[in-house]
Amino acid sequence: MTDSPTKPMTAEDVALDLERAIHEHRLIPGSKLGEDEIGEVYGVSRTVVRAALQALAHRRLVELKRNRGAFVAQPTVREAREVFEARALLEPRTARSAAVRMTDEDIVALQAHIDAEHAALHAGDNGRALYLSGQFHIEVARIADQSTIEAFITELIARSSLIIALYWQRRAALCESNAHHALMTAFAARDGDRAEELMKSHLLDLVSSLDLSSKASQPQSLREALKASG
Amino acid sequence: MTDSPTKPMTAEDVALDLERAIHEHRLIPGSKLGEDEIGEVYGVSRTVVRAALQALAHRRLVELKRNRGAFVAQPTVREAREVFEARALLEPRTARSAAVRMTDEDIVALQAHIDAEHAALHAGDNGRALYLSGQFHIEVARIADQSTIEAFITELIARSSLIIALYWQRRAALCESNAHHALMTAFAARDGDRAEELMKSHLLDLVSSLDLSSKASQPQSLREALKASG
């Protein structure tokens, strides 16, 4: 069972797996992503690993340093602010559209999503809970039926996961679930105005739960902490 | 002068060159982008060409068909609407921020941009005029000092160029320059409200200058025109 004859993975498969690992905080910002190492894990050559890393780099999830290798990205305080400003521009309006277009099936699916989120939280699997929490926002964008904006939001969600890993100050553990639940009531009522307003304040709450005080714990990666002070 | 000893280009160089060619309509939607052919043109191997094509594919500028090759993307009517809806969400607010942050140097640079746009138009170089017209929007985003949103807008501008190539219905030739000039007056006055409103209506004008009547000239690529009717 150690080296079973699995069929080879494609570059997209590797990228998706790495992305989820990052999203679930099994890979923390600053982690080195060696090409040989990853290739050995997934049983593919460096060619496909490189394609996967380039795809993730384009979405700002990993940083490619020439002749140095790939590392899980470490968003700066500035980038963190930018990501949430972009979300503030995109998501409230998208939530409004979603509320209007929402079908009964969509509501069932969304509620199931929230339930899974709660279950993961109760099981102590914070990584998965965080992942599902992000997927909720992506689901909303999908329901809004705007695939271009959905792609942007998907990228912003993934980057938000990195930001949370770096700047989260543990206050209340599950403030998010409440916000998502409140959004559900607006969706169920097809109340676009309320959905937009709730999403807006939800994002503001998220930002205020971060410590973006400039001198926050940014480095995270070995010697670069010292190199940066020079 | 045919095969001079130029230094090898990197994948990013190739991607930038291809992107500009697409932006200036020297490569039209649906064009086949063979790996060997491009590699020979730029004097690099398929490895770097593939990296460039993958980068462009991630930005929806080219479409990658498995075992078929890369083609300049052909946005559908639906995608065209989505792109301009995303721009409507991002650009007006960005123009407002830009107006507030605008420095005198920024204004000079923007004005030079518009002048170059006019010059290209007078010289009959419509491709370059279109390219500069897009760069104006990107410049505004840069001045707003929001690099994340700037990246999104940059992608949307590039896709807009493809959309214009497919769906533009020739009415007035230079309605854009006027809109950009009007924006400049708002910028010069640091009038955020007016900049936001002008950008909003500018984007609406752009959409209304397109023919997105569903049965518009979409196919453009040989047999797929017939295959789609089956």
Add this chain to the structure above:
DNA sequence: TGCAACAAGATCGTATACAATCTCGTGTAC
């Protein structure tokens, strides 16, 4: 004559090999 199966050519997908660059330990000079 029309259709289908087959084969040759071309193009892409992946793996591997080699070159370039960086890291880091070691040695030597001051």
Add this chain to the structure above:
DNA sequence: GTACACGAGATTGTATACGATCTTGTTGCA
């Protein structure tokens, strides 16, 4: 003892080779 320089090892950047898949022209059969 410290600082600089050199070199071995490791890792990435690029090119090339080979296999898989698709296109397309040809041939044989109904």
